[in-house]
Amino acid sequence: xxxxxxxxxxxxxxxxxxxxxxxxxxxxxxxxxxxxxxxxxxxxxxxxxxxxxxxxxxxxxxxxxxxxxxxxxxxxxxxxxxxxxxxxxxxxxxxxxxxxxxxxxxxxxxxxxxxxxxxxxxxxxxxxxxxxxxxxxxxxxxxxxxxxxxxxxxxxxxxxxx
Numbered sequence: 001x002x003x004x005x006x007x008x009x010x011x012x013x014x015x016x017x018x019x020x021x022x023x024x025x026x027x028x029x030x031x032x033x034x035x036x037x038x039x040x041x042x043x044x045x046x047x048x049x050x051x052x053x054x055x056x057x058x059x060x061x062x063x064x065x066x067x068x069x070x071x072x073x074x075x076x077x078x079x080x081x082x083x084x085x086x087x088x089x090x091x092x093x094x095x096x097x098x099x100x101x102x103x104x105x106x107x108x109x110x111x112x113x114x115x116x117x118x119x120x121x122x123x124x125x126x127x128x129x130x131x132x133x134x135x136x137x138x139x140x141x142x143x144x145x146x147x148x149x150x151x152x153x154x155x156x157x158x159x160x161x162x
Contacts, residue, residue: 018055024121025051025114032113038106042098050099053092054114062088085111 026048033041041047065084066073073080089107093099101107 020125022048022051022055024118024125025055028114028117028121029054031117032110035113036106036110038102039110040100040102046096046098050092050096053095054088057088057092061091082108082111085115089114 026044029047029051030041030044033039033047041050062084065087066081069080069084086104086108089101089111090104093101093107101110
């Protein structure tokens with residue numbers, strides 16, 4: 001039996017992938033703000049703007065912060081990345097007028113909620129992007145197996161019984 005990977009192109013890359021991730025991030029932002037009383041978002045448009053600003057800050061500022069704080073991240077075994085996430089949330093709160101976070105602890109919990117909700121909302125997207133394995137038709141194989149006169153392939157070994 002031969003297993004073939006699906007030759008389907010990745011439909012979730014490029015600008016449409018960014019739009020899909022932005023929609024998921026917006027939904028996660030609205031849900032996390034609803035669950036956390038210390039975070040205030042006035043409208044869905046503010047949530048969309050917040051998701052866009054957080055995505056841009058994660059794309060451009062977060063790698064710089066990670067490099068600058070690498071010793072702390074190594075010593076804390078990666079937990080300092082949560083502090084960086086909370087700092088990005090606080091910066092987004094400063095940049096967007098209708099998005100307010102009451103304190104650093106609320107920003108930390110909000111970033112954790114965003115991570116969890118984003119992960120849960122991305123599960124269907126990941127399942128659709130997973131390659132599908134399809135067995136080919138075994139009635140007409142496209143490969144030929146060489147056998148010797150006894151019907152064994154070169155990879156089979158016959159042991160003499162004593």
